[in-house]
Amino acid sequence: MSRVATLKINGQDVSGREDETILEVARENGIPIPTLCQIEGLSNVGACRMCLVEVAGISKLLPACTTRVAEGMDVRTESERLTHYRRMAVEMLFAEGNHICSVCVSNGHCELQGMAVALGIDHIHLPYLAPRRGVDASHERFTFDANRCILCTRCVRVCDEIEGAHTWDVMGRGVGSVVITDLNERWGDSPTCTSCGKCVQTCPTGALFIKGSAVGEMTKRNTFLTYIAQMRGNLK
Amino acid sequence: MNPEELHSLAEERREALDQFQHRVVVCTGTACQAAQSRKIIEALDGIVKERGINGRCTVSAGGCRGLCSAGPMVAVEPTDVLYQGVTPDDAASIIDSLESEPVKALTCDTSAPFFTRQKRVVLEYEGRLNPESIDDYIAAGGFSTFVRILTEMTSGDVIEQIRQSGLGGRGGAGYSTALKWSTVAKALGTTKYVICNGDEGDPGAFMDRSVMEDYPFKVLEGMMIAAFAVGAQEGFVYVRAEYPLAVKRLKQAIRQAEKYSLLGNNICGTSFSLKLDVRLGAGAFVCGEETALIASIEGKRGSPRPRPPYPAESGLWGCPTLINNVETYANVVPILREGAEWFAGIGTERSKGTKVFALSGAIVNTGLIEVPMGISLREIIYDIGGGIPNGRRFKAVQTGGPSGGCIPEQYLDMPVDYQSLAQVGSIMGSGGMIVMDESSCMVDVAKFFMEFCMTESCGKCIPCRVGTAQMYRLLDKISQGRARLQDLEVLEELCDMVKHTSLCGLGQAAPNPVLSTLRYFREEYLAHIVDHVCPAGVCKIAHEEIAL
Amino acid sequence: MTRKTIATVWLDGCSGCHMSFLDIDHRLLDLADMIELVYSPLVDRKDFPESVDITLIEGSVSNQADLDKIRHIRAHTRTLISLGDCAVTGNVPALRNTIGAEPVLQRAYMEPDLLNAQIPTVGVPPLLPVVRAVHTVVRVDVFIPGCPPSADTIFNALSDLLNDRQPSVAGKTRFGA
Numbered sequence: 001m002s003r004v005a006t007l008k009i010n011g012q013d014v015s016g017r018e019d020e021t022i023l024e025v026a027r028e029n030g031i032p033i034p035t036l037c038q039i040e041g042l043s044n045v046g047a048c049r050m051c052l053v054e055v056a057g058i059s060k061l062l063p064a065c066t067t068r069v070a071e072g073m074d075v076r077t078e079s080e081r082l083t084h085y086r087r088m089a090v091e092m093l094f095a096e097g098n099h100i101c102s103v104c105v106s107n108g109h110c111e112l113q114g115m116a117v118a119l120g121i122d123h124i125h126l127p128y129l130a131p132r133r134g135v136d137a138s139h140e141r142f143t144f145d146a147n148r149c150i151l152c153t154r155c156v157r158v159c160d161e162i163e164g165a166h167t168w169d170v171m172g173r174g175v176g177s178v179v180i181t182d183l184n185e186r187w188g189d190s191p192t193c194t195s196c197g198k199c200v201q202t203c204p205t206g207a208l209f210i211k212g213s214a215v216g217e218m219t220k221r222n223t224f225l226t227y228i229a230q231m232r233g234n235l236k
Numbered sequence: 237m238n239p240e241e242l243h244s245l246a247e248e249r250r251e252a253l254d255q256f257q258h259r260v261v262v263c264t265g266t267a268c269q270a271a272q273s274r275k276i277i278e279a280l281d282g283i284v285k286e287r288g289i290n291g292r293c294t295v296s297a298g299g300c301r302g303l304c305s306a307g308p309m310v311a312v313e314p315t316d317v318l319y320q321g322v323t324p325d326d327a328a329s330i331i332d333s334l335e336s337e338p339v340k341a342l343t344c345d346t347s348a349p350f351f352t353r354q355k356r357v358v359l360e361y362e363g364r365l366n367p368e369s370i371d372d373y374i375a376a377g378g379f380s381t382f383v384r385i386l387t388e389m390t391s392g393d394v395i396e397q398i399r400q401s402g403l404g405g406r407g408g409a410g411y412s413t414a415l416k417w418s419t420v421a422k423a424l425g426t427t428k429y430v431i432c433n434g435d436e437g438d439p440g441a442f443m444d445r446s447v448m449e450d451y452p453f454k455v456l457e458g459m460m461i462a463a464f465a466v467g468a469q470e471g472f473v474y475v476r477a478e479y480p481l482a483v484k485r486l487k488q489a490i491r492q493a494e495k496y497s498l499l500g501n502n503i504c505g506t507s508f509s510l511k512l513d514v515r516l517g518a519g520a521f522v523c524g525e526e527t528a529l530i531a532s533i534e535g536k537r538g539s540p541r542p543r544p545p546y547p548a549e550s551g552l553w554g555c556p557t558l559i560n561n562v563e564t565y566a567n568v569v570p571i572l573r574e575g576a577e578w579f580a581g582i583g584t585e586r587s588k589g590t591k592v593f594a595l596s597g598a599i600v601n602t603g604l605i606e607v608p609m610g611i612s613l614r615e616i617i618y619d620i621g622g623g624i625p626n627g628r629r630f631k632a633v634q635t636g637g638p639s640g641g642c643i644p645e646q647y648l649d650m651p652v653d654y655q656s657l658a659q660v661g662s663i664m665g666s667g668g669m670i671v672m673d674e675s676s677c678m679v680d681v682a683k684f685f686m687e688f689c690m691t692e693s694c695g696k697c698i699p700c701r702v703g704t705a706q707m708y709r710l711l712d713k714i715s716q717g718r719a720r721l722q723d724l725e726v727l728e729e730l731c732d733m734v735k736h737t738s739l740c741g742l743g744q745a746a747p748n749p750v751l752s753t754l755r756y757f758r759e760e761y762l763a764h765i766v767d768h769v770c771p772a773g774v775c776k777i778a779h780e781e782i783a784l
Numbered sequence: 785m786t787r788k789t790i791a792t793v794w795l796d797g798c799s800g801c802h803m804s805f806l807d808i809d810h811r812l813l814d815l816a817d818m819i820e821l822v823y824s825p826l827v828d829r830k831d832f833p834e835s836v837d838i839t840l841i842e843g844s845v846s847n848q849a850d851l852d853k854i855r856h857i858r859a860h861t862r863t864l865i866s867l868g869d870c871a872v873t874g875n876v877p878a879l880r881n882t883i884g885a886e887p888v889l890q891r892a893y894m895e896p897d898l899l900n901a902q903i904p905t906v907g908v909p910p911l912l913p914v915v916r917a918v919h920t921v922v923r924v925d926v927f928i929p930g931c932p933p934s935a936d937t938i939f940n941a942l943s944d945l946l947n948d949r950q951p952s953v954a955g956k957t958r959f960g961a
C-alpha cells in the first residue's frame with residue numbers, strides 16, 4: 001500500500017497516493033494539464049514535454065505524466081513561461097512534419113491541431129523543416145502517412161503493451177527518427193500485425209488512418225484503452 | 237587469492253623485473269600505435285636478440301605518455317630516459333646507447349613544463365605498465381588495496397573514505413561520488429549492479445579511452461571496490477565499439493583477474509562475489525547518458541527516460557545500480573591507498589583531486605594531461621600546452637564538448653574547477669579541451685557542435701529533436717550571411733526553450749555552445765548578419781540577396 | 785471620421801479566402817462607411833497605392849512575382865494581414881517543398897501526353913525553390929488561419945482593426961478550418 005501525500009496544485013490543496021503522478025492527481029481534481037504523448041492505459045514516456053509543470057524548490061521543470069506526487073509538493077501547472085514553452089513545442093511539431101490540415105483526414109479531430117487552438121497558436125514562427133517523408137499504404141485496411149507523424153510513440157506502445165504484437169518501433173535518430181513496422185518492412189507484408197487497428201485508433205493525428213477516409217472523416221475512438229487497462233488491472 | 241599470496245606474487249614479479257638492467261617500454265597508446273609503435277617493438281626486440289643481451293634487457297609494451305603529438309614514445313628504465321619521434325630505424329642506436337649517453341637527437345626533455353606542471357593520480361603509472369599483464373600491475377602494487385579493503389574494511393568505511401576525499405564524478409557534472417555510493421548501498425534490494433561508463437562520445441575526447449587502454453586493471457580494481465561498497469554482485473564496463481583496443485584489454489584484464497580469483501565467487505575467501513563483463517555500445521553519444529546506457533545494456537533502444545527514479549534506486553533491470561565514469565573509478569584506488577586526506581589536499585575548496593584533459597586544437601603540445609583542479613587555463617594552455625603555434629593569437633578555449641562552452645581570453649586566469657567553469661557558461665565536462673586561435677569563426681564553432689547534437693539527438697523528446705535541427709538551420713543561415721536579425725532572436729528563444737524543456741542532458745546542454753559564443757562573441761554573429769562578412773574568413777558567405 | 789483604406793491581394797492561393805471575404809455579405813455594407821477598398825482583384829486598379837491602412841494577403845509566396853509584390857506591399861501598408869492557411873503556413877502550395885520546384889513543373893508540363901510539351905518560361909515568373917508563408921518573407925501584423933477562414937472570423941478581425949483593437953482569432957479558427 002502506498003502512503004497518501006497532501007500537496008498543492010495551483011494553490012489548491014489536493015491529496016494523492018504516492019504512486020500516483022502529478023497528472024493523475026491533477027485530473028482527479030479537475031485541473032487540466034495539456035498532454036500529447038500520454039494516453040491513459042499505456043505506459044508513460046515523458047517525451048512530448050507538453051505536461052511540464054513548475055514545482056516549488058526545484059529549478060527544473062518536471063513532466064507531470066511521469067513525476068510522482070510527494071508530500072508537501074507545491075505544483076504550478078500554468079504560467080506565462082509554461083504556456084510559452086508549450087506553444088513552442090507544438091509549433092515545433094507543425095514545423096517538423098508536413099501538416100496540411102486542410103487536406104488531412106483528421107482535420108477537425110486531431111489532437112495536435114486541437115492543441116494549437118487551445119494554446120492560441122495562429123502561425124508558426126519557427127523554421128519549417130519540410131522533410132521528405134513517405135506514405136505506406138500497403139496495408140489492406142490502414143495507411144501510415146509519416147508526414148503527419150509526431151513521434152509520440154503511442155502506436156508503438158499500444159501495439160506492444162495492449163495488442164502484444166510489437167509491430168511498430170522507432171528507427172533512426174534526431175529529426176531522422178521514424179516509426180517503422182517490423183524491420184522497416186512494408187506494413188502490408190507484416191507477419192506480426194494482427195490488423196486490430198489499435199494503433200490507428202490511438203494515434204493522435206492523421207498519421208494513421210483507415211483507408212478510404214476523406215478529408216476530416218477520420219475520427220479516433222480510443223476508449224477501449226481505458227477499458228482494457230482496467231480489466232487487466234493495469235490502471236490504479 | 238589471499239593477501240599473502242598477492243604480496244608474494246608482487247615480490248616475485250618485481251624480482252623478475254629487477255633482473256633486467258634495462259627495460260625499454262614502448263608506448264602502445266592509440267596515437268603511437270597509429271604511428272607504427274608495434275614495429276618499433278619488433279625492431280627493438282630484433283636488435284636485443286642480435287646483440288645477445290636478452291638476459292639483461294627487456295622490451296615491453298606500455299601506455300600513453302601524454303605527449304602524443306611527439307610520438308611514438310619510447311622510455312628506458314630505470315634511467316628514465318624518454319625518447320620521442322622514434323622510428324623502427326632508431327632501434328639500434330637506442331639499444332646501443334643503453335650503457336652510455338642517451339641518443340641526443342631523440343631525447344624528450346622531461347623537465348619541460350609539459351611534464352613538471354602536471355599532477356598525476358589517475359595516470360600515476362605514466363605509461364610504464366604493460367596494459368596486458370596483470371603481473372605488471374600486481375608488481376606495481378595493484379589489487380593490494382582491493383584485497384586489503386575486502387579483508388579489513390566495511391562498506392561504510394570505504395564510503396566514508398570516499399566522502400572525506402571529496403571525489404566528484406568525472407563524467408561531467410562532478411556529482412558527489414560518496415553520495416551516489418551510499419544511495420546505492422542503502423537502496424532496498426538484494427540484486428545490485430555497478431556500471432562503468434566508458435562511452436566517451438564527445439568529439440575530440442580520448443581521456444577515458446586512454447585510461448581504459450593503459451590501465452584496465454586499475455579501472456577494474458576501482459569498480460571492484462565500488463561493488464564491495466555498494467553491495468553489488470555483478471557489473472559491466474560499457475565501452476563504445478569504436479574502442480576495440482580498450483575492449484580487448486578490458487576483456488583480457490577481466491579474464492586474468494578471474495584466473496587469479498580476484499573476480500568470481502567468494503573472493504579472498506570472503507562472502508563477496510563479483511562478476512564483471514564488457515558491453516559494447518554502437519557509438520551513439522546519447523548512450524553515455526546513464527539511463528540510455530542502461531537501456532542499451534538491457535538490449536533496448538538507447539533512449540533516455542525521465543529521472544527520477546535515478547539509477548541508484550531503479551537502474552539496470554529495475555535494480556539499484558551504481559554508474560560512474562571511467563576516470564571516477566580510476567581515482568578510487570589512489571584515494572584508498574594514499575588516504576582521503578591526501579586526495580582532499582589536491583585541488584580547490586570545492587573541487588578535489590585532478591582532472592585529465594585531452595588537449596587539442598591550436599596548441600603546440602596536443603595530448604593527454606592530468607592537472608590539479610584549480611590550475612589556471614593560462615597555465616594549461618601556455619605552460620603545459622606550450623602556447624599557440626604559428627605566431628597566432630589565442631581566441632577561445634572550448635571545454636565540455638557539445639555540452640560545454642567557449643571561454644574567451646579575459647578568463648584565462650580563472651581556476652579550472654566545476655564551479656568556475658559553470659560560472660562563465662561552460663562546464664568541466666568529461667575533459668575535452670579544444671584551443672582556438674583567431675582563425676576560428678565562433679559562429680562556425682557553434683554550428684559544428686549544434687550539428688553534432690542534432691545528429692546525435694535520440695529523437696525522443698520534441699525540444700531536442702526538433703529544436704537542435706532548427707537551431708542548426710538558423711546557424712547555417714547566419715554563417716552564410718543570409719540571416720535577418722529576427723533569426724537571431726528566434727535562435728535565442730530556441731536556446732532557452734531547448735535548455736529548459738528537454739528530457740535529458742543532451743538536449744538541456746545542446747544550446748550551451750551557442751549561448752556562450754553569443755555571450756562573448758556576439759559581434760561575430762552580427763558581422764555575419766548585418767555586414768555579410770565572416771571576420772575569421774571561415775564561412776562561405778552567400779551573395780544572392782535572399783536565397784529562399 | 786476618415787475612412788480606412790483597405791487592399792486585398794491574391795498571391796499563390798485558390799481565391800477561396802476572397803470568396804469567404806465576400807461571404808461577409810450584407811455586413812460588408814455596414815463596414816462600407818468605415819472603409820475604402822482601394823486595391824483588390826475585385827476592383828479595377830493596376831498599381832498598389834502609395835499608402836494603405838490594412839492589406840489582406842491571400843496565398844503563399846511561391847514565385848518571384850509574389851516575392852516582389854509582397855515586399856512592395858509591405859513597404860506601403862500599415863497593417864498587414866495573412867489571410868488563410870496558404871498565406872499563414874504555405875498550405876497546399878507548400879506541399880511541393882519536400883521535393884522542390886522542378887519535379888512539379890515536370891509533372892505538370894512534361895509528363896502528360898501533350899503536343900509540344902514544354903515548361904513555360906516566357907511571360908511567367910520563375911518559381912521560387914521553396915514556397916514561403918508570408919511572415920517568413922516580410923513582417924506580418926495579424927494572422928487569420930483557416931482554409932478558408934470563415935466570413936465571421938474575417939469580419940470580426942476587420943471590425944476589431946477598424947475600431948483600433950488588436951484582433952484575436954484564438955479559438956475561433958484553426959489551421960485547416
Ligand SMILES: Cc1cc2nc3c(=O)[nH]c(=O)nc-3n(C[C@H](O)[C@H](O)[C@H](O)COP(=O)(O)O)c2cc1C
Pocket residue numbers: 404405406407408409410411413416433434435436437438521522523524525526527559560561562564666740741742
Ligand atoms: C548526452 C550525455 C552523454 C554523456 N556521456 C557520458 C560519457 O561518455 N561518459 C560518462 O562517464 N558520462 C557521460 N554522461 C554522464 C552520465 O549520464 C553519468 O552522469 C555519469 O556516467 C556518472 O558518472 P560520474 O558520477 O562518475 O560522473 C553523459 C551524459 C549525457 C547527458
Ligand code: SF4
Pocket residue numbers: 098099100101102104105106107108110111112113148205206207959960
Ligand atoms: S495530422 Fe493534424 S495537424 Fe497534421 S495535418 Fe492532419 S489535422 Fe493537421
Ligand code: SF4
Pocket residue numbers: 158159163165166167168192193194195196197198199200
Ligand atoms: S493494427 Fe494492431 S497489430 Fe497491427 S500494427 Fe496496429 S496495433 Fe499493431
Ligand code: SF4
Pocket residue numbers: 148149150151152153154155156179199202203204205207208
Ligand atoms: S504514427 Fe501516430 S501514434 Fe504513431 S508515433 Fe506517429 S503520431 Fe504517434
Ligand code: SF4
Pocket residue numbers: 522539540692693694695696697698700701738739740741742743744
Ligand atoms: S534531450 Fe535529446 S537525447 Fe535526450 S531524450 Fe530528448 S531527444 Fe533524446
Ligand code: FES
Pocket residue numbers: 034035036037038045046047048049050051052063064065066
Ligand atoms: S504528456 Fe507528459 S511528456 Fe508527453
Ligand code: FES
Pocket residue numbers: 263264265266267268269299300301302303304307308309603604
Ligand atoms: S599514445 Fe603514445 S604518447 Fe599518447
